[in-house]
Amino acid sequence: MYLRTYVQVSAIFDENGVVTPVSISLRGKTYSIDRVLGKRPAPALKSGGQGIRYTVRIGSSETYLFLDAENRWFVEEKAADANSI
Amino acid sequence: MRTILHSDCNNFYASVECVFSPELRGKPIAVCGDPSERHGIVLAKSDAAKKCGIKTGEAVWTARQKCPELIVVPPCGEKYVRFSHMMRDIYAEYSDHVEPFGLDESWLDVTGRDGMEIACSLRRRALKELGITLSVGVSFNKVFAKLGSDMHKPDATAVITPRNYKQKVWPMPACSLLFIGRATMHRLYAYGLNTIGDIVRADPESLHTLFGKNGDTLYAYAAGKDDAPVMPISETDDIKSVGNSTTPAFDICDYSDAGRILYLLCDSVAERMRKKHFRCRTVTLWLRDTQLQSFTRQMKLERPTDLSADLSRAALALLRESWAADRPLRSLGVQGGDLMDIRNGAQLSILPDPLASRQAVLEKTADQLHARFGAEALYRGVLLRQDHRLLRAAPDSSLAATNMAAVSGRQS
Numbered sequence: 001m002y003l004r005t006y007v008q009v010s011a012i013f014d015e016n017g018v019v020t021p022v023s024i025s026l027r028g029k030t031y032s033i034d035r036v037l038g039k040r041p042a043p044a045l046k047s048g049g050q051g052i053r054y055t056v057r058i059g060s061s062e063t064y065l066f067l068d069a070e071n072r073w074f075v076e077e078k079a080a081d082a083n084s085i
Numbered sequence: 086m087r088t089i090l091h092s093d094c095n096n097f098y099a100s101v102e103c104v105f106s107p108e109l110r111g112k113p114i115a116v117c118g119d120p121s122e123r124h125g126i127v128l129a130k131s132d133a134a135k136k137c138g139i140k141t142g143e144a145v146w147t148a149r150q151k152c153p154e155l156i157v158v159p160p161c162g163e164k165y166v167r168f169s170h171m172m173r174d175i176y177a178e179y180s181d182h183v184e185p186f187g188l189d190e191s192w193l194d195v196t197g198r199d200g201m202e203i204a205c206s207l208r209r210r211a212l213k214e215l216g217i218t219l220s221v222g223v224s225f226n227k228v229f230a231k232l233g234s235d236m237h238k239p240d241a242t243a244v245i246t247p248r249n250y251k252q253k254v255w256p257m258p259a260c261s262l263l264f265i266g267r268a269t270m271h272r273l274y275a276y277g278l279n280t281i282g283d284i285v286r287a288d289p290e291s292l293h294t295l296f297g298k299n300g301d302t303l304y305a306y307a308a309g310k311d312d313a314p315v316m317p318i319s320e321t322d323d324i325k326s327v328g329n330s331t332t333p334a335f336d337i338c339d340y341s342d343a344g345r346i347l348y349l350l351c352d353s354v355a356e357r358m359r360k361k362h363f364r365c366r367t368v369t370l371w372l373r374d375t376q377l378q379s380f381t382r383q384m385k386l387e388r389p390t391d392l393s394a395d396l397s398r399a400a401l402a403l404l405r406e407s408w409a410a411d412r413p414l415r416s417l418g419v420q421g422g423d424l425m426d427i428r429n430g431a432q433l434s435i436l437p438d439p440l441a442s443r444q445a446v447l448e449k450t451a452d453q454l455h456a457r458f459g460a461e462a463l464y465r466g467v468l469l470r471q472d473h474r475l476l477r478a479a480p481d482s483s484l485a486a487t488n489m490a491a492v493s494g495r496q497s
């Protein structure tokens with residue numbers, strides 16, 4: 001099972017209004033985003049939800065980061081991972 | 086020949102709920118108005134719930150009897166409207182003629198292009214970007230396109246062409262034709278007209294005798310002769326309010342004259358809203374006294390309306406609040422604002438109000454009588470009390486011009 005986990009995000013808003021996330025903060029830890037690999041509207045199939053889906057690379061792993069209609073950012077997190085911390 | 090698509094989001098409310106709660110996928114779920122109450126009704130259901138025989142519009146408690154493990158979800162109108170808008174943004178990339186029918190259905194005119202390919206592209210994008218599925222009908226008129234979207238569910242395209250419509254459409258039950266109500270359906274069956282093919286094979290003149298103008302329409306639809314256009318996108322978007330005002334030849338000194346004028350104004354405003362498929366959420370009353378001082382009062386309505394009865398109730402309440410009949414009035418105006426296009430979202434005024442629907446039938450009948458026999462064919466009893474000077478007075482010509490501007494223009 002996956003959870004929709006809302007996260008704090010730092011982002012750059014460029015002069016054309018394009019938003020690029022730079023880092024994610026989750027439970028006190030900050031992960032910097034090395035690259036945004038893709039961006040499109042999409043459903044969050046594992047955790048549920050829908051929004052603009054950013055495919056981001058953090059270190060060697062790729063993950064989805066969603067921006068929802070209420071301007072909140074979330075990631076899909078395995079329930080076990082969330083509980084173990 | 087035209088190429089028309091009709092796109093229908095499958096189990097729309099239920100599908101949107103599943104996008105947000107993946108654990109509901111594949112389960113029998115029903116989106117119900119007020120599930121805490123026994124009187125809640127099923128607004129939408131998933132395929133699994135459909136298989137248990139659950140019908141839209143039935144009571145929650147009978148649905149639970151058919152399917153004890155039914156999961157009942159409260160409706161979230163905001164979400165559905167947002168998904169509907171996202172779909173419409175996608176449609177708009179393919180055509181500037183997109184006509185919504187409720188929140189979850191739209192016609193698109195894509196004449197000159199490959200309808201099948203566009204249909205598949207729409208389905209792919211709905212699934213990829215929103216997580217919902219569509220059934221799309223592709224045909225050469227709106228009626229057949231709609232029938233096509235009913236043929237295969239979920240996530241499918243059906244193409245109805247001049248070559249195949251006799252095999253595909255004619256065996257379908259007559260009641261699947263757009264706009265056939267229950268009463269007409271029973272009469273069709275009584276005459277042995279069970280399928281759409283039966284209607285085409287009937288004699289058009291006897292159809293006319295039996296069903297009047299509806300008979301002609303039925304025949305035309307069944308024969309594939311529907312030439313109604315798909316409305317352009319911008320048609321309704323810019324209109325912000327519908328209003329009317331009048332300056333009668335005499336000063337208005339008491340509530341009964343003011344009230345009668347308001348009834349007239351509300352009748353005309355409501356009739357225009359109905360014609361444009363609008364309902365308003367606010368009512369504004371405008372008054373101008375003999376010193377030419379004017380002021381306005383506004384109120385919010387409980388639910389959006391296109392009925393004169395609702396407008397006049399609100400307008401009269403505003404009048405009593407804002408005018409003590411202590412000084413004569415020169416002019417009165419009524420405006421319906423905060424409009425919603427009922428082709429976009431009337432379904433959301435979820436629980437039907439039986440009184441309002443009776444009033445709607447009454448007022449629509451009045452519209453028809455006015456269209457056929459003129460404004461004086463039918464008018465309110467309150468107007469009989471004195472004479473016809475009010476009928477002649479409203480609306481006055483100089484203000485009629487501003488009214489038209491309000492209907493067709495963008496309010497600045």
Ligand SMILES: [Mg+2]
Nearest residue numbers: 093094096189
């Ligand atoms: Mg539908």
